[in-house]
Amino acid sequence: MIPVLAATSETTATAFTELGAVVLVLAVLARVAGRVGIPAIPLYLLAGLLVGDGGFAAVDVSEGFIELAGQIGVLLLLFTLGLEYTSDELRNGLRTGLPPGAVDAVANFAPGFAAGLLLGWDVTEATLLGGVTWVSSSGIVAKVLTDLRRLGNRETPSILSLLVIEDLAMAVYLPVVGALVARQGAADTALTVVVALVAVAAILLLAMRGGDRLSALLAPASNESLLLAVFGLTLLVAGLAEEVQVSSAIGAFLVGLALSGAVQERTTSLIEPLRDLFAATFFVSFAFAVDAGDLLDVLWVAALLGVVTSATKLVSGWVAAGRLGVAERGRIRAGTALIARGEFSIVIASLGVGLADGPELGAVAAAYVLVTAVLGPVAARFADRLPVHAHLRARARA
Amino acid sequence: MAEVTETKLPGVGIRYEFTTHDGVRLGVLHHHGGRREIVVYDEDDPDRASSVVELDADDGRTLSELLGATQVTEAVRAMQQRIEGLTLEWIELPARSSMVGQTIGTGELRSRTGASVVAVIRGETSVPAPGPEFVFEAGDVAVAVGTPEGLELLRVALRS
Numbered sequence: 001m002i003p004v005l006a007a008t009s010e011t012t013a014t015a016f017t018e019l020g021a022v023v024l025v026l027a028v029l030a031r032v033a034g035r036v037g038i039p040a041i042p043l044y045l046l047a048g049l050l051v052g053d054g055g056f057a058a059v060d061v062s063e064g065f066i067e068l069a070g071q072i073g074v075l076l077l078l079f080t081l082g083l084e085y086t087s088d089e090l091r092n093g094l095r096t097g098l099p100p101g102a103v104d105a106v107a108n109f110a111p112g113f114a115a116g117l118l119l120g121w122d123v124t125e126a127t128l129l130g131g132v133t134w135v136s137s138s139g140i141v142a143k144v145l146t147d148l149r150r151l152g153n154r155e156t157p158s159i160l161s162l163l164v165i166e167d168l169a170m171a172v173y174l175p176v177v178g179a180l181v182a183r184q185g186a187a188d189t190a191l192t193v194v195v196a197l198v199a200v201a202a203i204l205l206l207a208m209r210g211g212d213r214l215s216a217l218l219a220p221a222s223n224e225s226l227l228l229a230v231f232g233l234t235l236l237v238a239g240l241a242e243e244v245q246v247s248s249a250i251g252a253f254l255v256g257l258a259l260s261g262a263v264q265e266r267t268t269s270l271i272e273p274l275r276d277l278f279a280a281t282f283f284v285s286f287a288f289a290v291d292a293g294d295l296l297d298v299l300w301v302a303a304l305l306g307v308v309t310s311a312t313k314l315v316s317g318w319v320a321a322g323r324l325g326v327a328e329r330g331r332i333r334a335g336t337a338l339i340a341r342g343e344f345s346i347v348i349a350s351l352g353v354g355l356a357d358g359p360e361l362g363a364v365a366a367a368y369v370l371v372t373a374v375l376g377p378v379a380a381r382f383a384d385r386l387p388v389h390a391h392l393r394a395r396a397r398a
Numbered sequence: 399m400a401e402v403t404e405t406k407l408p409g410v411g412i413r414y415e416f417t418t419h420d421g422v423r424l425g426v427l428h429h430h431g432g433r434r435e436i437v438v439y440d441e442d443d444p445d446r447a448s449s450v451v452e453l454d455a456d457d458g459r460t461l462s463e464l465l466g467a468t469q470v471t472e473a474v475r476a477m478q479q480r481i482e483g484l485t486l487e488w489i490e491l492p493a494r495s496s497m498v499g500q501t502i503g504t505g506e507l508r509s510r511t512g513a514s515v516v517a518v519i520r521g522e523t524s525v526p527a528p529g530p531e532f533v534f535e536a537g538d539v540a541v542a543v544g545t546p547e548g549l550e551l552l553r554v555a556l557r558s
Contacts, residue, residue: 084409093408142409151410152427152437154445160408265431330445384446 048287073282075252076275082256093164100320101165107312137342155330158320174247207258294363302367340376493536503530511551513544
């Protein structure tokens with residue numbers, strides 16, 4: 001052991017210093033974000049831009065590690081997302097949320113898809129950009145609602161069930177684009193999609209039916225053993241899912257879904273610190289691959305797309321909250337709360353890294369998330385003061 | 399009691415709300431982790447929570463005591479002091495309980511568990527000192543006295 005260590009000690013030292021510096025910068029950024037009251041994701045992306053390709057400082061040795069840690073971050077993000085929902089909530093969400101979910105999907109996928117085609121990309125990249133603009137950030141939306149103390153509001157259930165539908169829709173969308181990205185012939189692509197969807201359905205069924213048994217099995221475990229078991233299981237299922245082209249992220253999501261009751265609560269508190277660490281490295285490692293110059297070039301595209309898809313999210317919120325009998329002001333609050341895009345958009349864009357227009361897609365997605373993740377929470381905060389309000393209030397009073 | 403509506407909040411918890419006699423719309427939000435939020439809705443914009451009080455699990459217990467559970471707790475405390483080593487417990491019978499439709503006597507509850515059912519609360523009424531011929535119904539709340547171990551056995555017998 002010792003000779004091996006000695007031989008690599010210089011690389012190890014560099015790797016440690018690089019990693020330590022990056023993580024420390026993230027710590028400062030997380031604090032700044034908390035102070036200013038914006039989500040940390042856009043700041044993490046900026047940090048990645050600055051140290052990555054075309055940035056000020058380059059991280060060499062630890063880049064591979066950060067990339068792998070980032071991939072684990074995606075799994076943990078999706079795992080904790082699945083962990084939040086019980087299967088009852090999913091069933092409920094599916095029953096009541098499908099019509100607004102469909103409006104949301106069409107209204108927000110279309111602008112991204114169209115923009116992709118206008119940029120001269122082919123259908124695969126355009127489909128990815130459609131996904132980027134479609135899905136709101138569950139993490140940012142939940143944080144905004146909590147921070148603004150709107151969880152008790154009448155429009156909130158409609159927002160939350162829309163997020164459930166979007167998350168479930170990802171279980172279908174991710175395997176499909178995964179197959180498209182693989183660039184096989186039409187017949188092979190169709191076969192891959194079918195295999196993937198069958199696998200998703202099978203795991204989903206298993207998660208809903210066998211979830212209680214799995215939770216009972218894990219219940220007596222100590223915290224240490226529970227953490228290891230859950231972490232191992234998530235990685236294992238994610239790996240197997242990737243093996244059958246389902247997308248590892250969805251595998252992790254479904255594992256989270258399967259856990260319930262006391263085990264779910266304990267796991268949430270155990271895995272959260274781990275998720276925060278790995279997820280932060282994911283956003284950094286994604287931004288590593290984005291050239292800061294490219295990003296400036298496409299900033300106008302992202303800004304334009306941000307404005308258009310903020311409007312389309314207002315439509316989603318308006319429709320979803322309206323179905324619950326919420327009045328105009330609440331419907332606008334619902335729409336503004338949904339504007340922020342975040343983790344899912346970056347996960348989707350990261351699928352296209354290897355494509356011909358992948359770098360440009362990455363730059364647009366990063367810029368787009370920067371714009372909407374900052375704009376969304378601000379818009380939500382001032383939703384009650386938007387100019388439309390005076391006139392709506394007058395109408396409501398009349 | 400006022401009509402209470404229940405709304406599920408996926409990923410967050412459950413919200414209950416009702417209108418007070420004065421016409422104020424009041425809600426209580428149960429988070430999955432045991433946290434509670436008390437919400438008062440805005441008069442101009444009934445969809446908006448105009449004031450919110452956040453309570454952790456402990457605060458929730460304190461508030462519920464202040465709202466009237468105090469007398470019961472005091473009575474229990476006094477009783478526990480009198481009979482050292484014995485505990486008093488409320489056990490609700492779910493509809494699936496095997497004891498529904500059975501008498502206290504057939505269940506041989508006291509000889510099996512060592513704990514006694516000293517009263518049964520059924521809806522608004524209560525039956526003090528039920529005899530062995532007393533028949534349980536779903537939703538009955540049995541008030542039982544015994545050692546902690548005995549009560550645990552009784553809980554299993556009544557709830558499964």
